Amino acid sequence: MSEAAPVVAFLGRPNAGKSSLFNAVTGRRAKVGNFPGITVDVEEHDTTLPSGRSATLCDLPGLHRLDGALGEGTDEELARRLIDRLVDGPRPAVLLQVCDATRLALALALCRQARARWPQAPFVLALTHVDELAEEGAELDAARLADATGARVVATHAAAPDAARLVLAAIDDAAPAAPVDFDPEAVAAAVVKRTSTARRGPRARTDAWDRALLHPALGPMIFIGIMAAVFAAVFLVADPVTDALDAGTQRLAAALRPRLGDGFAASMVLDGALGGVGTVLVFLPQIIILIVALEALEASGYLARAAFLLDRAFRGFGLGGKAFVPLLTGHACAVPAITATRVLREPGERLATILVIPLMSCSARLPVYTLLISAFFGDSPLRRAGIATALYVSGIALGLVAARVMRSSVARGRSLPLLLEMPLVRRPMLRPILRRAWLEAKEFTWRAGSVIFAASIALWILLNTATRPAAYEGEPLIDRSVAAAFGRGLEPVTRPLGFDWRINVGLVGSFGARELMVGTMGVIFGIENAGKEPAPLVAKLRDAKAPDGKPAYGAPTAVALLVFFVIACQCISTLSAVRRETRSTKLALFVLVYTYALAWVCGALAFQLTRALSP
Amino acid sequence: MTLAELDRGASARIDALPDDLDAASQCVSMGLRVGASASVLRRAPFGGPLHVRVGDVELAIGRELAARVTVSR
Numbered sequence: 001m002s003e004a005a006p007v008v009a010f011l012g013r014p015n016a017g018k019s020s021l022f023n024a025v026t027g028r029r030a031k032v033g034n035f036p037g038i039t040v041d042v043e044e045h046d047t048t049l050p051s052g053r054s055a056t057l058c059d060l061p062g063l064h065r066l067d068g069a070l071g072e073g074t075d076e077e078l079a080r081r082l083i084d085r086l087v088d089g090p091r092p093a094v095l096l097q098v099c100d101a102t103r104l105a106l107a108l109a110l111c112r113q114a115r116a117r118w119p120q121a122p123f124v125l126a127l128t129h130v131d132e133l134a135e136e137g138a139e140l141d142a143a144r145l146a147d148a149t150g151a152r153v154v155a156t157h158a159a160a161p162d163a164a165r166l167v168l169a170a171i172d173d174a175a176p177a178a179p180v181d182f183d184p185e186a187v188a189a190a191v192v193k194r195t196s197t198a199r200r201g202p203r204a205r206t207d208a209w210d211r212a213l214l215h216p217a218l219g220p221m222i223f224i225g226i227m228a229a230v231f232a233a234v235f236l237v238a239d240p241v242t243d244a245l246d247a248g249t250q251r252l253a254a255a256l257r258p259r260l261g262d263g264f265a266a267s268m269v270l271d272g273a274l275g276g277v278g279t280v281l282v283f284l285p286q287i288i289i290l291i292v293a294l295e296a297l298e299a300s301g302y303l304a305r306a307a308f309l310l311d312r313a314f315r316g317f318g319l320g321g322k323a324f325v326p327l328l329t330g331h332a333c334a335v336p337a338i339t340a341t342r343v344l345r346e347p348g349e350r351l352a353t354i355l356v357i358p359l360m361s362c363s364a365r366l367p368v369y370t371l372l373i374s375a376f377f378g379d380s381p382l383r384r385a386g387i388a389t390a391l392y393v394s395g396i397a398l399g400l401v402a403a404r405v406m407r408s409s410v411a412r413g414r415s416l417p418l419l420l421e422m423p424l425v426r427r428p429m430l431r432p433i434l435r436r437a438w439l440e441a442k443e444f445t446w447r448a449g450s451v452i453f454a455a456s457i458a459l460w461i462l463l464n465t466a467t468r469p470a471a472y473e474g475e476p477l478i479d480r481s482v483a484a485a486f487g488r489g490l491e492p493v494t495r496p497l498g499f500d501w502r503i504n505v506g507l508v509g510s511f512g513a514r515e516l517m518v519g520t521m522g523v524i525f526g527i528e529n530a531g532k533e534p535a536p537l538v539a540k541l542r543d544a545k546a547p548d549g550k551p552a553y554g555a556p557t558a559v560a561l562l563v564f565f566v567i568a569c570q571c572i573s574t575l576s577a578v579r580r581e582t583r584s585t586k587l588a589l590f591v592l593v594y595t596y597a598l599a600w601v602c603g604a605l606a607f608q609l610t611r612a613l614s615p
Numbered sequence: 616m617t618l619a620e621l622d623r624g625a626s627a628r629i630d631a632l633p634d635d636l637d638a639a640s641q642c643v644s645m646g647l648r649v650g651a652s653a654s655v656l657r658r659a660p661f662g663g664p665l666h667v668r669v670g671d672v673e674l675a676i677g678r679e680l681a682a683r684v685t686v687s688r
Contacts, residue, residue, distance in 0.1 A: 065644035069637045103672050106646050185670075206673075216660045308675040312663030321664070321675070417677025418664045419645055 005054040007091045008124075008171055009083050012098035013110060014062035014075075014343070015301075015423040017128040019043075020158035021098050022059040023432055025167050041339075042082070049172040050165075055094075061342065066113040073581070074350075075342040087118045094174050096124040096167075101133045101140060101155065102202065102424065104192055108184035111149060115179065122174035123151040126167055130155045132424070135201035138194045145191045150177035159429060202424045206301075209425040213305045223309055226302070230293040231392050234286050234366065235385040241285040242370065246536055249278040268460055271526035276456025279522030279537060280515045281448045283367040284441060290363050291440045292433055294332055299428035303328070304420055311418045317400040318407030320344075321418050323353045327399065330360030331392070332440075334574040338581050348413025352406040354581055358569035358595055359399040361392050364514040368565050371518050375541040376558040395566045398598075410590070452519050455509060459483065459523050478527050496604040497564065498557035498611075500546065510570045517565070555614055560607035568599035616688075618653060619665065619681035626654030627686035629669075638680070646672045647684065 012018040026045035043059040060082055061075035070077035086093040095114060099107035104127075115123060125145065133140060146153040154170040156163040199207060213219055253270050260266035297303060303325050311321030322344055330337035337357045344350040361369070369391055373384050407413075462483040470480065478484060486508070487501030494504055506520035518537075525540040544552040569575065569591050579588035621627055629651050632639040646669045647653065656666040656673070664675045 065640060068640035068644075105670055106644075106672055109644065109646075210656070210666070214657055214659075214666060216657075304675065308659060308664055308666065311675070311677065312659055312661050320677070417680035418675055419641060419677065419680060420675040421645060422666065422673040422675055 004092055005056065006094045006171075007086055007089070008055055008057045008094045008096050009086055010057065010059045010096050010098060011079060011083065011110075011114065012062060013064055013100070013107060013421070015304075015421060016062070016098045016100045016107065017158055018062060018098040019059055020429065020432060021126060021128050021156075021163065021167065022057065023435070024158045024160075025164045026057060027164070047168065050169050051172050053172070055171060056091075063110070065110065066117055071345045071347060071350075073342065074345055078342065083114075083118065087121050092122075093118075094122045094124065094171055096126055096171065096174075097151075098126050098128055101127040101130045101192075102136070105185050105188035106421075108149070108182075108188055111151065112182060112184055115150065116181070119179040120176055122176050123149070124167075124170045124174050125149060125151045125153045126170065127153065127155040128157050131157045131160075132202045133192070136194070136203065137196055137200065138192050141191045141193065145187065148180070148182050148187045148191070150180045202426070206425045210305070210422075213302070213425075214308060219305075219309050223306055226297070228389060230290070230297075231389050232385040233293065234290050235370070235388050236381055237285075237289055239370070239374075239381055239384070242282050245282040245285070249274065249282060250536065252278070267464075267527070267530065268457065271530060272457050272460030272523055273453060275522040275526035276459065276516075276519035277448050277453050280367060280452050280519045281445065283370065283515070283518070284444055286366050286370065287363040287444055288437050288441055290366070291332055292437050294328065295433045295436050296428045297328075298325075299426065299433065301423040301425045304422050307418070307420055308422070314400075315415065317404045318352060318411075318415065319349055319400075319403050320346075320415060322420060323349065323403075326353055326357060327360055327396070330357040330362060333362050333364070334358050334360065334569075334571065335577045338574070338577040341581065346413060346416045348407065348411045349415060351582060351587075352403045352411035354578055355406050355411065355587070355591060356399040356402045358571070358574050358578075358591055359395050359402060359567060361395045361566060362514075362571075364571070365565050367515050367518040368510075369562065371521070371537065371541070372558045372562055375538040376553070376555050391562060391566055394563075398567065402594075410587075447513065447515075451513055452516060455513075455516055456519050456523050459505070459509060459520055460527070462486075463524065463527055476528070478524070496607065497560040497600070498553075498607045499561065500552055502544075502552075503557075503561065507564075507570075511572070513572075514565065514570050556607045556610040559610045560603040563606040564599045564603040566599075567595055567602055569595040616686060617682045618655070618667070618676070618684040618686050619678050621653075621655045621686060623655050623657060625688070626652055627688045628652055629684060630687050631685040633680070633683040638683070642680075642684070645674055646670050647674070647676075653684075653686065 010018055010022050022043065026047065045057045046054060047057060048054050060079045063076040063079040065076065066080055070080060083095065095118060097107065097111055097114060111125060127140065130140060140155055142153045142155050152170045152174045154166045156166050213222060253274050257266070257270060260269060307321035307324050310324050314321055314323060325343065326337045326340040329340050334357050338354050341350045341353045344353060369388055373387050377384060377387055463478050463481045465482045466477055466480050467482055467485045468480050483505050484501050487504035490504040491501060502524050505524065506517040509520045510517040521541065522537055525537060525544070529535070529540055541553060546552040575588045575592055578591050579585055629647060629649055632642050632647065632649060651669050653667050653669045656668055658665050662678055664677050665681050667674050667676050
């Protein structure tokens with residue numbers, strides 16, 4: 001056995017439970033690493049095996065097969081290329097295939113291909129979901145499976161307390177074996193002993209669920225219900241929490257103000273830092289609720305059901321049902337959603353999906369939606385949730401229409417028929433979901449504390465630097481600041497949408513990160529109202545005055561701004577993800593131009609229409 | 616007959632996969648192989664995909680692809 005530290009590649013079919021087992025073995029401490037030579041994020045973790053050797057574990061993208069024309073840049077092709085590199089690399093490679101024990105024959109077909117392609121690498125078969133197999137009344141003969149395949153076999157499930165120990169021990173013991181060929185069907189039939197043929201346990205439960213979830217009439221209703229519930233919950237549940245946090249921030253500012261005095265530094269801390277960062281941070285609960293809901297849906301197996309239900313409708317827009325998963329992920333964040341398009345095999349369909357993902361309302365838009373809806377569309381929570389849902393729906397509808405247009409222009413190509421495994425319906429495990437939520441919360445807080453903090457301070461400085469002396473006695477500094485001059489310069493462009501200089505400053509700031517819109521408003525109105533009683537930003541927005549003394553913003557401006565935020569791709573990270581996945585700067589610029597142009601046109605239409613219709 | 620023509624609830628033996636090698640390899644990687652028994656659990660309305668059980672696996676299969684899989688009862 002080699003003394004050098006091996007690299008262990010976790011491979012397996014999608015839904016085999018690979019990432020769950022990987023997380024269980026690494027204790028959820030894995031870091032996202034970057035594979036040398038390939039710009040793919042792979043979770044890696046250094047660990048110590050029972051023998052004292054160290055080893056690096058890495059979690060590869062899922063794959064169904066190793067033969068055939070695997071499209072370049074798809075999950076399958078990336079996983080195959082990564083293992084090729086590992087096996088030829090300087091460190092000894094161990095292949096560990098995670099197999100769903102309830103679907104052993106398919107897993108063994110992949111195992112056979114992997115053993116044939118990389119015969120020199122020690123191989124571990126890690127069977128998961130053996131608890132479900134037991135519940136079905138079936139028994140598994142692990143020794144026989146090891147004999148037939150030449151692999152070390154470990155049978156466990158991700159929630160088992162000894163899963164990590166068993167898997168690490170198997171990795172430690174794995175040794176190169178003589179090449180064998182076997183019939184996956186025959187081996188699977190021989191090693192799984194079923195005491196009865198009746199469908200029971202998880203399979204019977206899945207059958208019952210599917211009768212409702214995939215019912216021709218009930219199924220679509222459940223789907224719409226689930227989606228509406230998720231998006232409404234984001235508002236109904238998070239609204240009061242957000243209000244409470246907002247009130248807390250106000251109290252903090254009020255408590256700090258007497259201590260800090262009226263000086264320059266005090267204004268920078270209270271109006272700049274607290275106004276910017278505090279305003280953004282209060283939107284944390286909504287984002288967490290959204291992430292938890294999406295993760296739970298994914299873990300339950302429901303997304304494959306949704307793809308089945310939507311496939312026919314999506315074909316009308318040039319996409320297949322599988323495109324639903326990246327599009328749904330886009331409601332949390334466009335960057336992982338663009339990565340998730342790697343499951344799509346047909347290049348034209350994948351490109352069209354990438355190009356329209358930015359139209360899905362991501363969680364960074366939530367703060368802007370919430371602020372504007374609370375300020376201008378009444379106090380009824382149901383009405384607010386309804387408007388928010390309408391915004392989500394319009395993003396999706398626009399995305400589908402745009403996909404249709406792309407498929408007959410920049411993203412032509414054939415459409416592949418759907419072929420998708422329907423996983424068992426399972427109760428989601430709580431810990432991985434909470435871990436994801438925790439990671440999101442950390443990321444969001446970090447962004448608020450770094451990017452948004454820095455931007456808020458910069459904005460505060462620009463708002464407090466005069467371009468000219470006061471035109472009259474007592475003209476506020478902010479009205480003749482650098483930022484105001486800049487925002488006014490843009491007014492001719494944004495006037496058809498009803499935006500003033502303050503919104504323009506926010507729009508420019510929000511190009512880097514959408515939450516900055518809210519932070520900018522927090523800083524501007526914090527400075528303008530510095531001498532007054534502290535009030536929620538919502539109230540300040542409603543009471544804002546234009547130079548002629550009339551209210552600066554009304555429903556038409558709010559509608560136009562909401563429409564603008566639904567459509568415009570104000571996010572550098574998204575553009576760089578588009579560039580990375582399409583390997584084209586032109587396409588990234590195309591996304592920027594088409595979304596901004598569309599946002600301007602639709603925003604202007606929305607402003608003019610709302611103004612014409614309002615009394 | 617083809618898998619797409621199979622009645623709901625009926626099962627049949629797969630006799631041939633699509634001619635195109637890549638499509639065939641993809642079918643095999645999902646458990647659709649010659650000799651396996653497949654049953655149609657349900658079909659999505661308006662020409663949508665089929666929900667098919669093959670062995671211990673369940674699949675969603677687009678109607679066009681199912682029409683290229685030959686089966687016999």
